[in-house]
Each structure stands twice: as structure tokens, then as C-alpha cells.
Amino acid sequence: MSDHSTETRADGSHIGRSQTRFEDQALLRGLGRYADDLATPPGTLHAAVVRSPHAHARVLSVDVSEALALKGVRAVLTGEDVKRWAHPFPVGVRGAPMEHWCLAVDKVRYVGEPVCVVIAEDRYRAEDALDLVRVQYEPLKPVIDPEKAAAEDAPVLHDAVGGNVVNERHFRYGDPDQAFEDADHRVSIKVRFPRNSCTPIECYVVVGQYQPATGVYDILSNFQGPYALHSVMARALNVTSNRLRLRTPPDSGGSFGIKQGVLTYVVLMGLAARKAGAPVKWVEDRLEHLQASSSATNRVADMEAAVDADGRVTALRYDQIDDCGGYLRAPEPATFYRMHGNLTGAYGIRNLAVRNRVVLTNKLPSGLNRGFGGGQMYFALERLMHQVARQLNLDPLEVMRRNLVPADAFPYRTASGALLDSGKYADTVDLALRDGGYQELIQRRDRARAEGKLYGVGLCAVVEPSISNMGYITTALTPEQRRKAGPKNGAVSTATIGIDPLGGITVHVSSTPQGQGHQTVVAQVVAEVLGVDPASILVNVELDTGKDPWSIASGNYSSRFAGAVAGAVHKAALQVRARLANIAATMWEADAERVRFAGGKVFIEDGPSLGFHRVAGTAHWSPALLPDNESGGLRETAFWTPPQLEAPDDDDHINSSLCHGFIFDYCGVEIDRVTGEVHIDRYVTCHDAGRLLNPMLVDGQIRGGFTQALGVALMEEFAYGEDGSFLSGTLADYLLPTAPEAVEPLILHTETPSPFTPLGAKGMGEGNNMSTPVCIANAVADALGRDDIQLPLTPSRVRGLIGIDEPPAPEGLEPLAAPRAGGPALQARDSVVVPASPQTVYDTVLDPETLRAIIPGCHALELEGENQYRADVTVGVGMIKARFAARVRLSDLDPPHSLRLSGSGDSAMGSASGSAHVTLVELDNGHTRLEYVYEVDVGGKIAAVGGRMLQSASKIIIGQVFNRLAQRLTGKPVGGGLWQRLRALIARLLGKGDAS
Amino acid sequence: MHAPAEQRSEIELELNGETRHGRTEPRTQLCDFLRHDLGATGVHVGCEHGVCGACTVLVDGVASRSCLMLAVQADGRRIDTVESLARDDVMNDLQQAFSRHHALQCGFCTSGILMSCVEFLQRVPTPDEAQVRDMLSGHLCRCTGYTGIVRAVLEVAGQRQSGESQQNASENPNDV
Amino acid sequence: MKAASFDYVRASSKKEVLQLLHEHGEDARILAGGQSLMATLNMRLTQPKVVIDINRVEELNRIRNESGYLAVGAAVRQVQLTDRAELAREVPLLAKALPWIGHFQTRNRGTVCGSVAHADPSAEIPLCLVTLGGSVVLESLKGKRREVPAAEFFQGLLTTDRQPKELISEVRFPLAQDGTDYRFQEIAMRHGDFALVALALCLRADGAHLGVGGVADRPVAQTLPLGDELPAALNTLAWSLGAQDDVHASAAYRRQLVRELGQRLIEEPSHARPR
Numbered sequence A: 001m002s003d004h005s006t007e008t009r010a011d012g013s014h015i016g017r018s019q020t021r022f023e024d025q026a027l028l029r030g031l032g033r034y035a036d037d038l039a040t041p042p043g044t045l046h047a048a049v050v051r052s053p054h055a056h057a058r059v060l061s062v063d064v065s066e067a068l069a070l071k072g073v074r075a076v077l078t079g080e081d082v083k084r085w086a087h088p089f090p091v092g093v094r095g096a097p098m099e100h101w102c103l104a105v106d107k108v109r110y111v112g113e114p115v116c117v118v119i120a121e122d123r124y125r126a127e128d129a130l131d132l133v134r135v136q137y138e139p140l141k142p143v144i145d146p147e148k149a150a151a152e153d154a155p156v157l158h159d160a161v162g163g164n165v166v167n168e169r170h171f172r173y174g175d176p177d178q179a180f181e182d183a184d185h186r187v188s189i190k191v192r193f194p195r196n197s198c199t200p201i202e203c204y205v206v207v208g209q210y211q212p213a214t215g216v217y218d219i220l221s222n223f224q225g226p227y228a229l230h231s232v233m234a235r236a237l238n239v240t241s242n243r244l245r246l247r248t249p250p251d252s253g254g255s256f257g258i259k260q261g262v263l264t265y266v267v268l269m270g271l272a273a274r275k276a277g278a279p280v281k282w283v284e285d286r287l288e289h290l291q292a293s294s295s296a297t298n299r300v301a302d303m304e305a306a307v308d309a310d311g312r313v314t315a316l317r318y319d320q321i322d323d324c325g326g327y328l329r330a331p332e333p334a335t336f337y338r339m340h341g342n343l344t345g346a347y348g349i350r351n352l353a354v355r356n357r358v359v360l361t362n363k364l365p366s367g368l369n370r371g372f373g374g375g376q377m378y379f380a381l382e383r384l385m386h387q388v389a390r391q392l393n394l395d396p397l398e399v400m401r402r403n404l405v406p407a408d409a410f411p412y413r414t415a416s417g418a419l420l421d422s423g424k425y426a427d428t429v430d431l432a433l434r435d436g437g438y439q440e441l442i443q444r445r446d447r448a449r450a451e452g453k454l455y456g457v458g459l460c461a462v463v464e465p466s467i468s469n470m471g472y473i474t475t476a477l478t479p480e481q482r483r484k485a486g487p488k489n490g491a492v493s494t495a496t497i498g499i500d501p502l503g504g505i506t507v508h509v510s511s512t513p514q515g516q517g518h519q520t521v522v523a524q525v526v527a528e529v530l531g532v533d534p535a536s537i538l539v540n541v542e543l544d545t546g547k548d549p550w551s552i553a554s555g556n557y558s559s560r561f562a563g564a565v566a567g568a569v570h571k572a573a574l575q576v577r578a579r580l581a582n583i584a585a586t587m588w589e590a591d592a593e594r595v596r597f598a599g600g601k602v603f604i605e606d607g608p609s610l611g612f613h614r615v616a617g618t619a620h621w622s623p624a625l626l627p628d629n630e631s632g633g634l635r636e637t638a639f640w641t642p643p644q645l646e647a648p649d650d651d652d653h654i655n656s657s658l659c660h661g662f663i664f665d666y667c668g669v670e671i672d673r674v675t676g677e678v679h680i681d682r683y684v685t686c687h688d689a690g691r692l693l694n695p696m697l698v699d700g701q702i703r704g705g706f707t708q709a710l711g712v713a714l715m716e717e718f719a720y721g722e723d724g725s726f727l728s729g730t731l732a733d734y735l736l737p738t739a740p741e742a743v744e745p746l747i748l749h750t751e752t753p754s755p756f757t758p759l760g761a762k763g764m765g766e767g768n769n770m771s772t773p774v775c776i777a778n779a780v781a782d783a784l785g786r787d788d789i790q791l792p793l794t795p796s797r798v799r800g801l802i803g804i805d806e807p808p809a810p811e812g813l814e815p816l817a818a819p820r821a822g823g824p825a826l827q828a829r830d831s832v833v834v835p836a837s838p839q840t841v842y843d844t845v846l847d848p849e850t851l852r853a854i855i856p857g858c859h860a861l862e863l864e865g866e867n868q869y870r871a872d873v874t875v876g877v878g879m880i881k882a883r884f885a886a887r888v889r890l891s892d893l894d895p896p897h898s899l900r901l902s903g904s905g906d907s908a909m910g911s912a913s914g915s916a917h918v919t920l921v922e923l924d925n926g927h928t929r930l931e932y933v934y935e936v937d938v939g940g941k942i943a944a945v946g947g948r949m950l951q952s953a954s955k956i957i958i959g960q961v962f963n964r965l966a967q968r969l970t971g972k973p974v975g976g977g978l979w980q981r982l983r984a985l986i987a988r989l990l991g992k993g994d995a996s
Numbered sequence B: 001m002h003a004p005a006e007q008r009s010e011i012e013l014e015l016n017g018e019t020r021h022g023r024t025e026p027r028t029q030l031c032d033f034l035r036h037d038l039g040a041t042g043v044h045v046g047c048e049h050g051v052c053g054a055c056t057v058l059v060d061g062v063a064s065r066s067c068l069m070l071a072v073q074a075d076g077r078r079i080d081t082v083e084s085l086a087r088d089d090v091m092n093d094l095q096q097a098f099s100r101h102h103a104l105q106c107g108f109c110t111s112g113i114l115m116s117c118v119e120f121l122q123r124v125p126t127p128d129e130a131q132v133r134d135m136l137s138g139h140l141c142r143c144t145g146y147t148g149i150v151r152a153v154l155e156v157a158g159q160r161q162s163g164e165s166q167q168n169a170s171e172n173p174n175d176v
Numbered sequence C: 001m002k003a004a005s006f007d008y009v010r011a012s013s014k015k016e017v018l019q020l021l022h023e024h025g026e027d028a029r030i031l032a033g034g035q036s037l038m039a040t041l042n043m044r045l046t047q048p049k050v051v052i053d054i055n056r057v058e059e060l061n062r063i064r065n066e067s068g069y070l071a072v073g074a075a076v077r078q079v080q081l082t083d084r085a086e087l088a089r090e091v092p093l094l095a096k097a098l099p100w101i102g103h104f105q106t107r108n109r110g111t112v113c114g115s116v117a118h119a120d121p122s123a124e125i126p127l128c129l130v131t132l133g134g135s136v137v138l139e140s141l142k143g144k145r146r147e148v149p150a151a152e153f154f155q156g157l158l159t160t161d162r163q164p165k166e167l168i169s170e171v172r173f174p175l176a177q178d179g180t181d182y183r184f185q186e187i188a189m190r191h192g193d194f195a196l197v198a199l200a201l202c203l204r205a206d207g208a209h210l211g212v213g214g215v216a217d218r219p220v221a222q223t224l225p226l227g228d229e230l231p232a233a234l235n236t237l238a239w240s241l242g243a244q245d246d247v248h249a250s251a252a253y254r255r256q257l258v259r260e261l262g263q264r265l266i267e268e269p270s271h272a273r274p275r
């Protein structure tokens, strides 16, 4: 671990130095300029989005009249407007005629999907109007599980597609079948990788403007790239791409891939501005962000390894399903293909078979998320390697070692086509074992186990790809389809250096950083080349597609900064230096080769010397003095693209990324037998990311990614109910690690420079998001001796793996609820005794007056048909209340024995439906016991923010109905609620006084 | 005070040492008012339900979530935000330590964290690491993994104890 | 995420609060620390017509050590109790439980009575109040001042015996009794989260009075025998709570923690992790 004092170097070099950040002053003083901090044009309106409470439903009608009538509301953008002005987003796979519009036009396919946009004078008023938009839905059966979605009989999301599998590809490299046939062992594993998100603390922001005179959409957003998506947005806006001017603010509050997903809202707010005839600003709130921004893709992977007797893996077979949610949003299905070249990880495995299926389910569309594709892939591969060791009774470390790509093989072409640029994997492993104290860790484990503790050690090796090939995504297409579409490849990065008449240096890069410190590193690179003080350089990272240089690979993703962007900066700086050297050489009638740049001076060793600003100023002030090949002015733009990033070939080989770092991690965990809590005792992470440009920032990236990965391993999951309701709508439900949960990893480095990037640097910002989840999972597997490890490893889940051997419930205390798999979210039973005969009870229930009286908070009840009513009800618990427009129905009538009472409704807080089957049992004393079994589905905001409380809340509300019925029959409140009965029972069982 | 719904009532407060006025509806969150009416955009908003801590400011010297307060509640109160920390363009010891220890990346969580630290170090001048982490549990940082933050706070606490660092000017309103 | 409109009244006396409650009843909400109310307002999960701010009502901001109990007024913040040096002697269970509530920043504003009024099944203060056999004092303009035992006050999820026109003017925690050992333990997903299971214990030579939070729809306390009979009694208690599955933990897990952590807490004091 390096100590990050701000060292200065005698030789004035800057690259590789732990320079503290130039960004910090502004950010620490609250002077950052994030998207929501920037001034907006006068008259800017504010948007709020009407969102679907249903996971899957047909939109029958949208009535905005009441909303429009509200004071302060200026317009409402609906699906009709969108159909008129816009197009669906282009989709990255062929043959799937799926339409993804920026607003639902026919159906909604996930909870939170935008249905309309209300535009008002301020956000508060816009939200007032949300409650007044009336949307009628016809709920459809949702499908949440990706394997079920892939099945023949699953509900279909996109009727035009006809099924939910929107892309399927099979790949074979080498001869996997033969290898499996010849194998001494076959080891397999099936894993699921959950949905999660790196959730930046700043949410999406969009300010849309439309200029009718030119037809230009001018949109500011904290979009992060890739700018290949600019074309997707322009196509959706139905304009030529020069008519979408997309701008980013100076600062961004984190992204980690997630802000790629703002692209839908860029289009939406452009259209909203057009509709309102004024600029429109939208600031996403946290609830919107969690349910409807973007997330990692969840995956189901079946994997198999062919293994020889000494643990050498000769072939791998992947059978994977990626769940991309309700729509295949660009750049999906990239989660698969980003990793396609390096599917064999750090291992020299020559035979590979792959089946990739992309399915749609009723969840939010997935997208980029730090570690993109790697968390998923390595979870399967490295769990499998661990399993190989277990099954063959070998040391997992030994199995990994035997399979690593040897140092003399680099650059190494993998089976599926990646060109691993450089590395010394075995040496890096040795370094990590030595400097991280592996032997001692193993002893710790043995000691802990001897003391009866649950302790495990996990390992993993990861090849971390960076600088994506813009053509990798076309691996999802067949070679024929690719031929038709034209080749896609490369990864163009851009940088511009401008020097003004007084020698001030301004650099522009199209890298849209989100906190990584690009300004500092860019200044370091330019300062080193031009021999000036890095603090004197200003770096501008705002990107304006209307006037800045950019290309499709622009943006902040695939860890492309250090390798590609800093490389382009270096190239531009060299161009500037060459011109300045030429100018100085002409002045001094010397050879340009001899001109040096250092200490803010331009000089010739033991010869003439001028201030940097003087030489640079010549280009502006005295162009007449310039050499003939100089035209004056001083601004250089460099574009850089690596030749190694070729389009996929006809055999589907793809060099999906330019650089491949190497990571070797191991950790020791201790598990509390009772609580199931996983304590990370030690974590060692060793990185080879090529040349490090600023070690302090590198370690910062590692710690941040590591902590996110810790969350993935232990607590983070976007939870969906079986009914498609989203259950992680607040930051109290979707749990991110806080400081007490965070652990400090031991960070180790080794540097094998990349031969393919100008500075020898590789990307490194995502490695731990790929390695850490599986490393911890392997440690837990080791501690528990279990194979079926699923993330996140919450205390409850881990305790479940340890085993809960419950003593039976005392008589009378058996649990009342027995949720049925695949059924509604909430299910339970209860009963109440009333002093009346079943017939009386039955007749009372069928009486509309009674119904009105027993439905809690019923303001009005109107007959709609036989035993069918329309009701206006306010229901809730405690201070939480919602007003529903509901339908109530009595059915399955079997007087006086049983009936079904059901209700469903929508409110501004979401949708709810419930149904209770009631049986009337006559008791010996002539009284009746009403037994009811009920099921409740809740969707929208209530489910998203109330997850922890839904069960109890439905119990209370349903209980109210029957207690009120009892009350009506007896004229007084009935005691004997569940709790009272239980108390009496416990007291009896314990032979003690009443429980308090 | 009675502030009727949908009407903007006049309030007065002391923001970073200056008396400020504004008109606000009862339902307006304090963070919105500070940012959009008074221009204190250093106050950040990350969740509006009290969990992320980005909006933390000092209310009469006490670290509080400004998304969980109404602007009208700040009437007559002293509010300090991150903008109050630097003096004459010089960052205070805490801010400098944050930079040295790379305790921020995107910086979105940082202003709230700094304000919690201001009060915390007054209440607990010689904290241990567990106490610092406990205090930080009220903040979410997605970028740093917290290590740099913990180190910065511990270092400043040590320096202040040994008198190596002054929390910039002594007229700092946060000195109680 | 912005609240619907409401009238705001900053009350200056308890009388004024009671009058306003009398006038508006169900339509009014007391704004105490706002650490629960404000989030639900922002999310529009609650839409009162009137918000009554009690933060500046001096007479409600009192902590009194009476004979037998500690009375905590409606405007007293949680931090005022954590700052109170005598608390560890007066109500040791509460002193141990308070640091588990949320975070220092939320305790800075959240009130003790607000937590009781809100009646979250996982909340620590209601759990202590029930376990210690404390009470809640309710006042209204026209009605009688009532003192309700905590065990009767909490009626279910976010549901209490408080009537719409009533103010919780104070809550009363019985003072420590000689010969009783007070212990507190909690398991949450993260530091400061609402408890998956919280246990509060008053241990005497002849028995254990164990309170459980986070499992049933309200805090529940039960006297348990010590010795050989304890496991069976804990099992009965565990099953009786009607534990339910949610996204963070299974019902079986919660029951098991009641049994095993309960046993640990009663028999091995070192397992009460302080915070």
C-alpha cells in the first residue's frame, strides 16, 4: 500500500505521482457545479413523472383533464404525443420487433415505467398533479423469474416478439465436445447473480429545451456516455444527430455506469419541453431512481468444466440467461458480450462452448453498472473453479495456479478472441500470497476451526477488461447480420489542448468523469510533456456535442480513462510540444530535436531559453515569425484509437477490450453461528493494472469498488415480489454499506505496462466489482462446506445455510400463514367469532349497507352490478393512508357456508388488490366462527417503500373488515383479536401470569 | 407562527453568519429552500427520506438532515452549511485533510459529511476509529469506501489536540 | 418526492397544541423531531391538513426524575437523553438501547415521544418502555388526562391507543431497581438500521423479563423462568410472536434469534454488545 503524501519529484515528472486532486477545492467548499446547481433559463418548468404501479398491464386510458385544470400545471406529455413526435429506441439485436418508447404507449412492463409527464411551475405542484392523472390499467400476469420467462407458457411481454427470449446465440471455440468426452472429471455448478446497482448518491437530472426554429433539442444531463447512445437518443427523438445537442455539467455526483440509463429521460424531457413550449427540468428522486433508472443484469448461469486428473481445466461450457428487464435498452445485451473475449478468465483454456439467452421479464431495464458483466461472469467461473478443487479434493490455490495463462504467452489470444495484452499472472499471485500473508491466514483459519468457529478462506483470479471495443456488442448478431449492418470496431478517444495568447493551457477531454479525478491526471500528463506546473493547467470536462470534439466511444465507462483518454491527452500534448519546439527552433535557428520543456521554460541545453508563455504566445502575437509550416494559433485535438480492437470475425472471435489487467484476491471470513453475520477478517487484493498514473487515485478507485462489491456480496439486492412489485424503493430497503460495515482491504500492486496504450496504463476502476463478490462467496462456501451460495449473503440467508433446526411450535402456536410458492405477495389466514348464526352473518354481509360500514374508511359505495360495487375508500395504518378508487365484489356464494370478498383499486400511492375466502362455521353455542384466508397484492409506491411492513399492514386492514363486521353484528367492539388470544394461550402454556 | 398552505410566508434566518430572508410555502423542505432560494447549493440532496445524509447542515450548531425539516422551521434559527467552512478562500483543517487523504471522489456526499464532522469533533474531540465510523454511519458515500474519510477525521482530531492545527479563524460560528 | 400542501402552525404552548388537536383531530399531525413524519410527508404517504410543530414548546421540553420513574416530555430529543449522564443510573436499559437508534444525526432531532407515537414494531424506545412496564401520558383539551401502560398502548403496526385529539405529553420510564441487571442486544442489517430482532432484558435472580422488538407487530415482553425451563419458554415466546418473512430476513431466522440470542443474552452477559 502506498502512502499518499503529495510527493514532489526532483526531475519534475508528474506521471505516476500521487498528486492530490485539483477538483477537491471546489467540491470541499460546496462550490461544485452539479446538474441541479446550474442556472436554468427564465421560465423553466418542472416535470414529474406518472409511473406504473403495475408490473405488467395494458394501458386502457389516460385522462389528464383534472391534472391540467390544476393551478400551475402547464402541460401533460402523454403516449399520444410521443407517438406523434418520436420513435421507439433502436434495439441492439435483430429479429426482435420490440418497441421501447420513452413513455408507455400500449402496455406497461415494469413497476415505475413512465406513463405521462406532468409539467408545472414547480416540482411540488407537478407532484400535486400526478395524483390527478387518471390511468386505467388492465393488469396482466407478470413474469419475474428469468428461467420461467424463457419457458414456452410464460406470459409474453412484447406481443410482436411472440416470446420473451429476444436473443439467443451459440458459440463454440476449439473442440469442447471432445474435451468433455476425454475429461477425467466433469464439474458443474448453477448460480444466480442478483440484481443490484452501484446507486450514485446524485440521481438523474435533465434540463430539456426545444428550439422550434431549428428543430434542435438542446439537453443538459448528467449522462455519462457511451456517446454511441447519442445516436440512439437522436433516433428516438426523430431528428438527425446534429439536432440533438447534448451537454453535461462540470460535476457529477457519481454514476458507476448507472447514469447511462438517463438516456430514456433525455428523450422524454426533450419531448416534454416541446410539448410545454418552455424549458423543462426534471430531477429524479430516490424512489424513482431505485425503481426506474437502471440496474445490473441478473443472470442465471449453468456451468460445466472438463477437468483432467491434476485439476487442469480443458474445456468450459457456459449456459447463461441474462434478464434485461422489460425492454432491451441499449447497450444491452452488452452485459454478456463485454466479457465475451475473456470468458476463460485468467486461465489458458482452449475449448469453450457458450449458449447465451437474453430474456425479458417485468423488471426495470438493465444497463451498465460498474464491473459490467464481470461480476456476473466471474461469479460463475470462480465459483466453478472453487468447486473443481472441492470435487477433486485439491487445494483451490493449486487448481488456479495450474490453469493460469503462463507469463511467456503474452500477448495471449484467448479461445474466444481476446488479446490479453500483458501480465505475469503467476508472479502476481506469488506476490499477493507473500505480501498479503496467505500462510498466516490459513493458520488463522485452522486455529479458528480448532476453536469450533466457522471460518473460511476464499480466493479468486480475475482478468479485468478495459477500453471496450465499440464492436463487441455486435457479437450478439450472427455473422450474416453483422455483414449486413457493416463492421463496428475501435474505441476513439479525444483530447484537445488549447494555449491562449498568454500561454494559459486549457485541456478538454470527452471523458465525462463522475468523481475519478480526470482533471488531475490530465493536468499531470500535460504538465509532464510541456514542462509546466500541473496546477497552472485548467481541464474542462464538460462535453457539448454541439461544439466539442467527441466520438461514439466518448464518455466514462469501461475504465477507459487511463489507457485511452490519458493516451489521447498525451498524444495531443506531444503535438503541441512538437509545434512549440518547431517555433522555438526556428527562432533560435536550432534543431527542433534539441528543444527542451521544463520548469515553465522552453530552452536548449546550455543555450537560449524563453518562458513557456513567450514561445506559445508567438503563435498568437507574431505569426509572421513562425516557421513556414506553421499557420498560427495554438490548439491541438488528438483522436486516438487502438488498431487491436477489430470487429468480430466470422467465427465470432472478438477482442472485446483493449487492455486486460489482472487481479488476484483472497480473504478470510468468520461467520457467527447464531446470527449468520459474515465478518471479513482479512481481505487482500492485488492488482496489475499496467502503469499507474496516480497511485493515490488508483487506491481510491479500488476502495470504492471494493466497498460496492462488499454490498453486492452481503446486502444489496433489488427485490421483486412474485407479483412483480418492486420492494427496494428507499435507501432503508436497498442497503448500501456504511462506514461501520466497510472493511479496509490490503491493496497490493504490481505493474506490467500495456504495450497497446500510449502510457502503458490499463483501466482498473472496476476490478473489485468483478472479483470481490465471488471471493467472499468462496470464503463463505469454504466456511460452511456448502455449494449453493447465493448473493447477497444476508445474515438470514447465511443462517439458513448453517441450518435452522427449529423446535416445533407448541400446540396452538403453529404459524398461521403458509405462503404458496408463486402466489401473491402476501397470504395469511385468521378468524373471528361472532354471536350470531351463520345465516344471519351471511345475510348481513350481502347487505350493501353493511358492506359500506365494514370497509374501513369507506366514503361511498355504489352498486355497479350484481354483488359488485364501486367504492371510494381511504385505508391505511397509523399515519400512512391512501385513498383508493376501488371495486368490491362478492362471489363464489354458497349460502350460508362460504363466499369470497374481493377488492382492488388504484391510488396515487400505488395499486392494491385483495381477496378473502370466508368460511362460516357454526359453533356449538349457535355462534359463528368466520374463518378467512386472504391474499393481497400491492404494487407501486406502497410496496416500494413499505416492504418491511406490508405483511402486518394487510393483516391490520383485513382484520379491520372482519372485526367491524363482528362489531356490527353485536353492536360492540369484539375483543379476541389474534394477539389477545395468543396472550392467553402463552400464559397458559407457560403457566405464568398474563404476558404484558 | 401560522403559515397557511400554498401561501408563501416570510421567514428570516442566519445562514453562514448572514441574515437572510425568504418566502416559502409550509411544505417546502429546508434543503430545497437553502439551495434554490438562498443559493446554498453546497447542500446536496440524495434521498429526501433521511437516510443518505447528503443534506446534513448545522441547525443552531447541531447536525441535522435538512430534507427532514421544513423551511419554515428554520425561521429564527442559525443554519450553517459547507460554504461556511473555508475562510478567506482557505479551506479549514478538516477540508484540507479530506483532500490529503483522498476522502472524496464525486464529492456529492462530502458536504453533509463535513457538517456532521464539525459537530462531532466538538462533542467528541478525541474519538477512536469505531466512534468515527459510528458517526459516519449516518452518511452514505458510494465512491470512497470511507477509508480516507475516517483517516482524515482521526488526523484532524489528533492535530487539534496537539494544537498543530487551528480550525481556521476563531470567530468561526461553529465554535461553541 | 415532495409533500402535499398543509397548513403549518408553530405552537408556543401545550394549550395551543391541545386546542389545535381538538379542532383538527384526524386531519392534524404533530411534528416532533420529524425523523419519521417528514419522510412520510415527502413521499405523500401521509397528507394531513395541518401540521402542528411542537419543537418550540418549552414546557414539553422537560425531563423529570420523579419518585419511581423518569418522565420525558414530548419535545425532548433522543440526544438529550444520551447526553444525560445520570441516565445510566436512572434507566440503564434505555441508556443501553439509545445508541442503537438510527444515527447521531437522527438522534439529534428525533424525540423520545415521537418514537413512541410512531410505534414502529422494530423501534428501541417502545421496546424499552414495554419491557420496563412504563407508561404513556395522553392529554386532550376536553378529555381526561390518561396514563396508559405501555403494553396496552401499542396495538399493532404503527397503531396505538392514542386518540386523534390526544397529545402524548410525556412517557414514563420506571427507574432502575436494585438487584436487576439490564441488558440490550440487537441484530440489524447494518449499523443504525431498524432491528431484525431487538432484545431488552431485565434479569433478576428469580426470572428474566425479556422484551422482543422487530418480530411481532409491536414490542412484546414476557417473563421467563431461568434454568432448564428456559429453552422451552423461549421457544414458546418465539413462536407466539407471529414472525413473518420480509425481504431482509425469514420468519424462521427471527424465531431462531429470539431463542438463541435470548438464551445468550440471559446466560452470557458478555454477549450484550455495547454500542
Ligand SMILES: Cc1cc2nc3c(=O)[nH]c(=O)nc-3n(C[C@H](O)[C@H](O)[C@H](O)COP(=O)(O)OP(=O)(O)OC[C@H]3O[C@@H](n4cnc5c(N)ncnc54)[C@H](O)[C@@H]3O)c2cc1C
Residues within 6 Å of the ligand: A879, B049, B050, B051, C029, C030, C031, C032, C033, C034, C035, C036, C037, C038, C074, C100, C101, C102, C103, C106, C109, C110, C111, C112, C113, C114, C115, C116, C117, C118, C120, C122, C123, C124, C125, C162, C166, C167, C168, C169, C192, C193, C194, C195
Ligand atoms: C435514517 C433513520 C434511521 C432511523 N433508525 C431508527 C432506528 O433504528 N430505531 C428507531 O426506533 N427509530 C429510527 N428512526 C426513527 C427515529 O427514531 C424517529 O425519530 C422516531 O421514530 C420519531 O420521532 P420524531 O420525534 O422524529 O417524530 P416525528 O417524525 O415528528 O413524528 C412521528 C409520528 O408521531 C407523531 N407524534 C410525534 N410526537 C407526538 C406526540 N407527542 N403526540 C402525538 N403524536 C406525536 C407524529 O405526528 C408522527 O405521526 C430512524 C430515522 C431515520 C431518519
Ligand code: FES
Residues within 6 Å of the ligand: B044, B045, B046, B047, B048, B049, B050, B051, B052, B053, B054, B055, B056, B065, B066, B067, B068
Ligand atoms: S437528502 Fe436528506 S438524508 Fe438524504
Ligand code: FES
Residues within 6 Å of the ligand: A201, A253, A254, A515, B103, B104, B105, B106, B107, B108, B109, B110, B140, B141, B142, B143, B144
Ligand atoms: S464521494 Fe461520491 S458519494 Fe462520497
